[in-house]
Amino acid sequence: MYKCRHCGLEYMTDEAVMCPRCQAPKGKGTNFCPFCGAQTTPGQKICTNCGVEMDHYGEVGVKSKIAAGLLGIFLGVFGVHNFYLGYIKKAVIQLVSVLGSYIVYFSFIFSMIISDPYMSDESAGALALGTFLVIMIIVGVRIWSFVEGILILCGKIDRDGKGRRLK
Ligand SMILES: [Zn+2]
């Protein structure tokens, strides 16, 4: 819930436009982060505790909840929904772990075909292990991003990377 930037009181509803305790209009004040309630100093734009951009926190942004949720469910394995929402760090982790697995896996198969075309038992074992690991990573990211897509659609993740509410 939104916290008063002047006195730090947590609002009873995000729809409130004024602090019931100190009467400061929503967003006015420089003492507290509106998201996590940490103390802030005048002129500070980004909360050093939670990282939201405080001036825009709670605004309704331009990113669509439906689009983000569907991207998460269908293309989330490449981190597309997190790129869209501006959660770049998470997006890169998802993209790199999946693409990286594919690249390592196929270059491994390629080098094996060249060096051991008759496939010794040892190579077959390594291939089975590699296949298993790659499937685990991809299924893992797939489940992770699918869950994020569902959380976005049902409003549990309701903000973009800058703290703006989703449409
Ligand atoms: Zn207040």
Ligand SMILES: [Zn+2]
């Ligand atoms: Zn904060």
